[in-house]
Amino acid sequence: MSWPRIAAMPAVSSTQSAYAVLRFGRIAAMGTVAVLILIAGVWGSWGTAQHVMLTKGRERGTMTVARCSGDRCTGPYVPATEGSKARARVVIEQPVAVRRGEVLTVVVKPGSDQVVRTGPAGVLYAWVPLGGALLLASVVVAGGLRMARTAWALAGSGLVLLTAAFAALQ
Template identity: 70%
Template sequence: MLSAVTSSRASVAALRFGRTAATGALAALILVAGVWASWGTAQHVMLTRGREQGTVEVARCGEHTCTGPFTPRSPGPRARPSVVIERTVAVRRGETYTVVLKPGTDEVVRSGPAGVLYAWVPLGGALLLAAVVVAGGLRRTRAAWVLAGAGAALLTAAFAAV
């Protein structure tokens, strides 16, 4: 009879460990995916040394992108008659934005504080999603509140800046 109780406790402990490991791995995967999705744009905005910086005046907008002439901020880069910027709720025709040109393309991303915060929006969403996983699967409510607070703060700051 003693071995059945010991066996039952061991299996409960193994299941608990398995749930914790799987949920922790899922939360880590969500956060890594958020960083990965954000880094594609954030690298151009945050690591600007050696990149062409300037302004774009949005002349035309399509369904997903807007275009306009690129005016360099420093004398080295050349002006371009048309560059492409992603159309978001914050990009309006007739407005001028500070941008960084992606190397080897005619695509630009917004620079400055608004561009940095906007680039990290996918991470903000991942923080919110990971908070749900951490609270529900790991039963770590304080850690979940910290993750949710960080995600909400990032998304709110990006909304306010853009």
């Protein structure tokens, strides 16, 4: 009886296995960095976005910009929903493209006198940190993971988000 002949496996040199380990380490490290950047972008955006996007049960109304100084503007608040109360002074942090006398639709952050912009402009502005994170992650994906198409998709998404926010606030 003759035994079937088995082709010998090619020998793997230590150089090839070291290269494979280093390649896996690079992919794991850069993938982790890219994911952490995106998580940080969502985390940074969610603090404001939750108030803008999930408005059910929140106080909504309008704010007339009376005074701006530094990174905040103040003005009176007029309610638009039941259960909301008028306030003589509310604060909007980090105003962008806000002028004195302008009337903004806003939602009040629970338990405070701070408000955030609502509507399309407010939603897009709330997600600006994610847009920046998408741009930064695209560089990591392109250089560290060598995934050019994915990097272009991330960069394009970030650029579209930032451009739309800029256009909506003008």
